[in-house]
Amino acid sequence: METLDLARWQFAITTVYHFILVPLTIGLAPLVAGMQTAWVVTKNERWLRLTKFFGKLLLINFALGVATGIVQEFQFGMAWSEYSRFVGDVFGAPLAMEALAAFFVESTFLGLWIFGWDRLSKKVHLACIWLLAIATNLSAFFILAANSWMQHPVGTVYNEATGRAEMESIGAILSNSTLLAAFPHTISAAFLVAGTFVCGIATWWMVRLVRSKKPELVALARDTYRPAVVLGAIVMLVAGVGVGLSGDAQGKLMYQQQPGKMSAAEGLCETEEAAAFSILTVGPWDPTCDDLTRVISVPGLASFLGTGHFSGPESALPGVNDVQRDMEARFGSVDAAGNPISYTPPLGITYWAFRLMIGLAVFSAALALWALWATRKGRLSDNRWLSRLAIVAIPMPFLACSFGWIFTEVGRQPWVVAPNPTGIDQVRLLTEQGVSTAVPAGVVLTSMVVFTLLYAALGVVWYRLIHRYAIEGVPEVHDESPEARAGDDDANRPLSFAY
């Protein structure tokens, strides 16, 4: 394989891995902050137990998210240096802003939160987790600003003399329509992940304790786990609606900005009015337009989702062949080496990633509805199937997020900076033009293998720790805050927490 293929694989592996961890952090940090707020306000110890329980799971996850995040920033320069040269004037700014405005806050206040239980007053300590939660979401905003610019470059001019894209308006980049659609979608997806995580674990515990039939354990289920089940389920429902609405808005926008991506997701080859939404289309592993067979589809639905019209001229969706013809007219049909350029993203991956992204959310919806039904009016449930669904549902939104990113990134190919249909034509870059030219393939191969092995090993440790702490259940707690032990002699007391 060449440097290009290896660099692409490396970026795909490290990014998908990083983004398995990140949504849980983004969604769970505010939920833990909410639990701690409930404790500070109500003084009910159940919320402190839940804060500590889910807080620990958050920390296990956060550590690996941070560790893999460093790789993301360095990789642009290491493996994609020509990309960095072309876009650095524009793309570097949101990354630097993320570090200064968000990541410093996250890392510093994380330390204060972990070690500050007995050092900070209750309110200041609570403020630390809220700052952490807000900063993780702000991080997502800046990273999505950078990514959205690659999907739909705005606020940028092309400089003939330097041959690179240059920033014209930071305001335009931070208010990119692509960003304003992607941010709510990503954040609600993150809350769906975290809601499912909280609801799934708490439901499993509730069922388990109720089945024990020991009165004191049933009481624990009622007092502590049931509120977490309800909280998780409500978050899932709200987030699920948010994911749907924002996804719909994003889909419509994408038909205008990157028609090739959406047509590929539908397996749509020629422009169609009243286009059907494909439930199942089959073809070989790496299909072309000629060997797709539509098996099940819903008439007019794709057009409605893409344009808001079921039929008529307004409902026309462009097919990938039309996109190809249009792109060839604008950007030429051969690359610098004289090879023909395919402007169609890989059909199979795009089609299935899109469907899996949407389809896997079903598990969360089922769990949310069943869990709320099972806990209505103060009830508990001992239903084994509910418990099993709770476990099965937990990984599903994680996978949905990953497929969502695969769809977003693969669907943009062959571009790394996709041309803006209403923008300046020269602000665009083929993926093959972005790779580092000075780095030999063997070097990238080495790093790809090492990252993959290390990530796999760390993934095992991450999973085992999360699994074991989830099985451990809510810990015993006591109020360690300075208020609770007023008059104590500080100097002779061990720390409340240490590594």
Add this chain to the structure above:
Amino acid sequence: MDLSILWFVLIAVLWTGYLVLEGFDFGVGMLLSLFPRGTKEEKHAERRVLINTIGPVWDGNEVWLLTAGGATFAAFPEWYATLFSGFYLPLLLILLALIVRVVAFEYRGKIASAVWARRFDVLIQVGSWVPAVLWGVAFANLVRGVLLDADHQYVGGFWALLNPFALLGGLTTLVLFLLHGSLYVALKTDGELRARARTFAARFAVAAVVVAGAWAVWAQVAFSVAWTWAAVAVAALSLVGVVVLNARGREGWAFGLSALAIVSAVVLIFGSMYPDVMPGLDGGPSLSIADASSTDYTLTVMTWVAVILTPVVIAYQTWTYWVFRRRLTTADMPAPAGLTWKKVRDALGGSDTPAVKPSDLA
């Protein structure tokens, strides 16, 4: 002032923040094996104290690196591209080291088992020794100059980075960080550990004067300009001051002076590079600040962001050090909070036998 020169200085400031703060993190990490004394249990307890002196702050310290990287990308894309692709393998090693270090800090206490903790202690050390040496190697190469072609691509290869001057640079950061870390331990612990840390600091200070002095003079004579002699002089005086003040038990002042020595080293490095960001080797093609810089507009935006946010960051990070100002000893260590293997096995036993016992509910 030209904004690109301001950003050259700001990036030097970010690197200074990183090397001063993470410098003692690395130092403490490296000392995990060198420092503790006594029985197995006593050593284990002392290692915990060492790790917890930096526990609340290392994560925030590391962000200085990410900010330096991001700022280089934004302000000098050409530098970022040439440097990161050119130094691919050393950066890969640093990344791997930092990854295992982050995870090891967070995971070592999660299972209350000596074997588990010991494994992660090893990873913390690997994650501290490797970058402590490699940052010095990388920066020394920037002082010495690297082989670039006319398109600003690094063409020197990996082995050329391991020249004697760069290796001595690696040794220099190593001893500076060991010194800095042992002074930090002296400042943050009490009793026997504190006394031992001062003894160690005295030794590392001598090593630092010899090694760092040799490297700085070599750098100054072979690759630098006249005014950076001032930085060399400040570094030398600081290190001598460290020896004196450490001997008198003024750990805070000694620690401040070792930080000043690191600041001087960064001044020497960036002063030697100026007006290039990547000087050419032996007068070959080089990458200048002007070649590498972003447009005025981008730099203006970034300047506003930096001017507003940097003081805020410094303020809350300083506050963190104030919150955790207490000196630590082994007596301050709480019982290990992690799970025991037995508890884990019990929990995994019968699916209908919860780990929670009725007595827990009292």
